[in-house]
Amino acid sequence: MSTSSSDDPFAQVRSRFAPRWEPRVRCGEGWAPLLVELDRAIAAVSPATEYIHIKEKHAQLIVLVSPPANAEVRELIDAAAAKAQSTCENCGAAGVPHEKFGWVHVLCPRCAARDGYSPK
Template structure:
């Protein structure tokens, strides 16, 4: 018997998303999330893409929590599926370069007081955040 192999999951998008991102509906994701979703509109397109890929990888998957903490996307699920885990990791990595507010790529970790967010230069300036080095 040969050992099981995990196929590489399809890549998540690596280009900017439409400006209508704040209006993208995520109720279908929220309905499967026990603790709610706490991220800004700029990450909604990423969540929609991730959810579609996760649904294919593990149709029974439920979300425990989707949130932003210290400028990072955190996605907790009930899945033990390896492909789902890899997809979540890719989405979290992509979010670290995607503006939480407008979805633009090229975002970086920014700070205002004790608050950390992932923002593009324009949104950082509008919100009075300064870019900082990510650990």
């Protein structure tokens, strides 16, 4: 079953994964605009760069690329990760780290309350 890009907010990003890596983005759709913006910026400065891993871990955006990021690509990734620290992973609204049973995610107050998370 294929997913059209209109159904998949990460379609553009998934299309630039390195061939041997599963094109899986492991974070909430609230970070999709950040990742699409990052992807466009990376493609502009380093078209050969491909993703090998994109995920959320401990409320942080992790992006690994191949070939290893040069300084310009690293700055772009770091800037996106910094924006993610204040963006709800679920809906994209302003957020802060919240915790539940040891799991930490950046969430807005509405998503945190809905899912039973408390501010960290």
